[in-house]
Amino acid sequence: MDVSYFRDLFPLTLPIAKNGVIWNGRTDEFSNIIGGGFEYSQEFGLTPYAKTGVYGYLDGKPRVHNGHDFAGPLESDLVMPLEKGWITYVGYEAGGYGNFLFFETETKTINGDTIKMEFVLAHATKIIATANKWYKRGDVLAKMGSTGMSTGPHTHFGGRPLLIKNGVASWACGDANSRGYVDLTDFFITKPIYNKQLLINQRMKLIKKKGEKDVYALDPKGKACLLINFDTYRAGLDMGIWTSDIQEVTQLPEMGQIIILTNNN
Numbered sequence: 001m002d003v004s005y006f007r008d009l010f011p012l013t014l015p016i017a018k019n020g021v022i023w024n025g026r027t028d029e030f031s032n033i034i035g036g037g038f039e040y041s042q043e044f045g046l047t048p049y050a051k052t053g054v055y056g057y058l059d060g061k062p063r064v065h066n067g068h069d070f071a072g073p074l075e076s077d078l079v080m081p082l083e084k085g086w087i088t089y090v091g092y093e094a095g096g097y098g099n100f101l102f103f104e105t106e107t108k109t110i111n112g113d114t115i116k117m118e119f120v121l122a123h124a125t126k127i128i129a130t131a132n133k134w135y136k137r138g139d140v141l142a143k144m145g146s147t148g149m150s151t152g153p154h155t156h157f158g159g160r161p162l163l164i165k166n167g168v169a170s171w172a173c174g175d176a177n178s179r180g181y182v183d184l185t186d187f188f189i190t191k192p193i194y195n196k197q198l199l200i201n202q203r204m205k206l207i208k209k210k211g212e213k214d215v216y217a218l219d220p221k222g223k224a225c226l227l228i229n230f231d232t233y234r235a236g237l238d239m240g241i242w243t244s245d246i247q248e249v250t251q252l253p254e255m256g257q258i259i260i261l262t263n264n265n
């Protein structure tokens, strides 16, 4: 089905708020108003984190990042982004979503088809909402965290359109590679501004392997790492990988600088 049916029926606000004010997706002005430091840190699709590595492939094909990541302070409010949403599932997944919840829209009928959408919010530090209950736009569902496969406090937000036939829901758009999830950019009433700088940020340390141009970024706990190839980074074509092969540690300079490590070239 055409994703525009869903976009028109289920407009979204961003799932992040503070003191009852929903974030408008702009890093500068609004972060200042609510004291945030919020960032749209990873888009939907073949993004740098999704392109390469263990996490980046599924059945031999590049696995798209099938949601949108928003970074911000730990314990920021994660809120219902729909006018009305039904919490279907609350759970924990150590190697993936961490603390997460799923919720759905109401069902609607269009051209004889019964449809709805399903959403996930992941990596929360704690879940506040309970399953099998309606919540309205802006209601606090969880608190932002870094549980599961995560390198820092952020929220993974994904959504997939569903078609219901004989009581059974199946993916209405997307594909196996994205597991039915779709790019929600056009669903957002106020479009968030993507911040590419967050690919490497000040929370991370850099590690370079001797004789190679690849650089690892290590999270504060020292476990999840990101690999950046400097040639592609300079060309604006960043690449990401998950690995634990670490050899040398160096402090990250200010954001926005090109980093050249000369010791072990």
Ligand SMILES: [Zn+2]
Residues within 6 Å of the ligand: 042, 065, 067, 068, 069, 155, 156, 157
């Ligand atoms: Zn994500």
